[in-house]
Amino acid sequence: MKRKFFLKNFIAGSLPALVVAVLLGGSAVWMNFREARAEVNRIQERTLLQLKDNMNVMFSDADAQCLNYSAYPYIMAQLRELLNAGYQDMRHVEINNMLKPFLDSFVNTKPYLHSVYLYLDNPGGNFFASGVGVANELNHRDTLWIEEIKEQEDERKQWIESRITSAYQKSSYDERVLTLYKKIYYSGRRNPAGTLLMNIRTEYLEQLMESSLAFEGQSMVVAAGENVLIQAGENVNYFDLSAKEKEGFFIEEKEIPGYDIVLISLVPARVVYSQAAGLISLLWVAIFLSLLLGMYTAFLTARRNAGNVQRVINIFEAAENGEKLPEVSKRVNDEYSYIIQNVVKSFLEKNYLKMQLEEKKYKLDSMYFSFLQSQINPHFLFNTLKNIFWKTVRMTGGQNDASRMIDLLTTLLHYALVHPARFVTIGEEVKMTECYLEIQRLRFGPDINVDWDYDSATGREEIIRFVLQPLVENSLSHGMEHQKGGKLKISVTGKEEGIRFCVSDNGAGFTPERLDEIRARLTSETAPVEGIGLYNLNRRLILTYGGEAGLEIESEPFKETKICFQIPVKKS
Numbered sequence: 001m002k003r004k005f006f007l008k009n010f011i012a013g014s015l016p017a018l019v020v021a022v023l024l025g026g027s028a029v030w031m032n033f034r035e036a037r038a039e040v041n042r043i044q045e046r047t048l049l050q051l052k053d054n055m056n057v058m059f060s061d062a063d064a065q066c067l068n069y070s071a072y073p074y075i076m077a078q079l080r081e082l083l084n085a086g087y088q089d090m091r092h093v094e095i096n097n098m099l100k101p102f103l104d105s106f107v108n109t110k111p112y113l114h115s116v117y118l119y120l121d122n123p124g125g126n127f128f129a130s131g132v133g134v135a136n137e138l139n140h141r142d143t144l145w146i147e148e149i150k151e152q153e154d155e156r157k158q159w160i161e162s163r164i165t166s167a168y169q170k171s172s173y174d175e176r177v178l179t180l181y182k183k184i185y186y187s188g189r190r191n192p193a194g195t196l197l198m199n200i201r202t203e204y205l206e207q208l209m210e211s212s213l214a215f216e217g218q219s220m221v222v223a224a225g226e227n228v229l230i231q232a233g234e235n236v237n238y239f240d241l242s243a244k245e246k247e248g249f250f251i252e253e254k255e256i257p258g259y260d261i262v263l264i265s266l267v268p269a270r271v272v273y274s275q276a277a278g279l280i281s282l283l284w285v286a287i288f289l290s291l292l293l294g295m296y297t298a299f300l301t302a303r304r305n306a307g308n309v310q311r312v313i314n315i316f317e318a319a320e321n322g323e324k325l326p327e328v329s330k331r332v333n334d335e336y337s338y339i340i341q342n343v344v345k346s347f348l349e350k351n352y353l354k355m356q357l358e359e360k361k362y363k364l365d366s367m368y369f370s371f372l373q374s375q376i377n378p379h380f381l382f383n384t385l386k387n388i389f390w391k392t393v394r395m396t397g398g399q400n401d402a403s404r405m406i407d408l409l410t411t412l413l414h415y416a417l418v419h420p421a422r423f424v425t426i427g428e429e430v431k432m433t434e435c436y437l438e439i440q441r442l443r444f445g446p447d448i449n450v451d452w453d454y455d456s457a458t459g460r461e462e463i464i465r466f467v468l469q470p471l472v473e474n475s476l477s478h479g480m481e482h483q484k485g486g487k488l489k490i491s492v493t494g495k496e497e498g499i500r501f502c503v504s505d506n507g508a509g510f511t512p513e514r515l516d517e518i519r520a521r522l523t524s525e526t527a528p529v530e531g532i533g534l535y536n537l538n539r540r541l542i543l544t545y546g547g548e549a550g551l552e553i554e555s556e557p558f559k560e561t562k563i564c565f566q567i568p569v570k571k572s
Helices: 002-071 073-085 090-108 144-151 202-212 270-320 335-350 378-396 401-418 426-444 469-479 512-522 532-545
Strands: 113-119 126-129 133-136 158-165 175-184 194-201 219-224 227-233 249-256 261-268 423-425 449-454 462-464 487-494 499-505 552-556 560-567
Touching (some): 002 073, 002 090, 002 175, 002 194, 002 202, 002 219, 002 249, 002 261, 002 270, 073 090, 090 133, 144 158, 144 175, 158 227, 175 202, 194 202, 202 219, 202 227, 261 270, 423 426, 426 462, 462 532, 469 532, 469 560
Antiparallel strands (some): 126 133, 219 227, 249 261, 423 462, 487 499, 552 560
16 A cells, blocks of 8 residues: 555656756756857857958058058159169169168058068069068078969959068078968059068967967867968868768858958867756756655655555444544544544444535625727717718708718728728828818818829829828828918829828928937837827838838928838739
């Protein structure tokens, strides 16, 4: 019996706890993994963008240098004369002393620069180098790049390669650099005037990349095509990895247009998995503790229930055998105490089981009130307005302003309440707007001057209801309120890109500050307290036709206020 109780209580108590632990723990592990992966991607993205910005700054400096030389043909002419002649007289020495500070100052102010060369095609094999001045391919250590320039096609304006170079003739220190080749062009000419070489210290870029590494085992690569120019972090050759091996990394790439350079970041997937591994361990611990707690609780419950059942059995057996019934506590702690107490009470009264059924009647009086939203029956409303219409006609002996306003209002209500379609034709919308304007003329007199510019060719196109009337109402209520001689212009014109609706008035208009406030209200996520009509129309247009269909408001105080929107035309 105890074993049966134990298994039943263990399953009933432990299974829900296990399910909850697995679901919550699994969800936590998945969310942690997803967040960790997203964080890795965000950091990779930010790191590559920073590196890209730094390299773009370097490339921009090269562009600025090329622009300086191309913008001053005199300097290029002096340089060409110097390179063609070498050092032949004092004039050439003076030219060298004039040009050299420009190049040296540029190199000295840029910590990432190793050296800069200027090359113009000349018979002597001369070129201009920072820190040196005029140099020759025969007496300068770093001259292999001259052949690189000669071998390149004329159409190639800029490119990058990784080299080993030294800026000094007798230097024993060689340094790896990224050499940026940029051809110099005079304005309006197709043939290059020369070539600028900017040698960027690879060490500088490696330090930037090393300082940006945020994860263990991360690798960053600067590549041109499939050639690795610079690499920092773990020595992982991205281009040698198979498709299966690349699945073990989170990879981000950024391209620098115009230079055929790709920036690559590789983070081992184990970085993310290791974060989730800790939660998985905690999940197993939670499952184990849940099982232990379930077993302990099931054991206690089974022992208690088995003892209570045995006591009930003992009382029945004593009663059947006519033995003295065991004493029981008068306190009712659980269902077993309740059973025992009542069994003992029954047998003590007349020594047999006496069943007494008591019927108790309870009257439950509860009031349920709900506030039902009243719905106006459109047919009842229209019939009522028609009755009022005919009463006004009989009272005056014919048509009058009141009966005309009722007739127009009935038409508008029929348009708003009865029409089952969401969309109507533009012709119907224009007709209903004219009804509204006629009601306003009947209310305020014929002072409302309306100029229509309606392209009837658009009349068959469909549109959502009530797009013109709110704009007209806004102009009459705010722009032309208390103003005599006001003019209202309504235009509906068709174009290739869509149908444009505009309502303008010559009323009070808005100040620039007030105009900015209105525009801000239109784009707000929550409905404003005032201006609900324009906000509602703007939201309906955007939800139906997209963001480009929103309201456009222009205003000059006491001159003109113009509100427009445009909807696309359905292509047949």
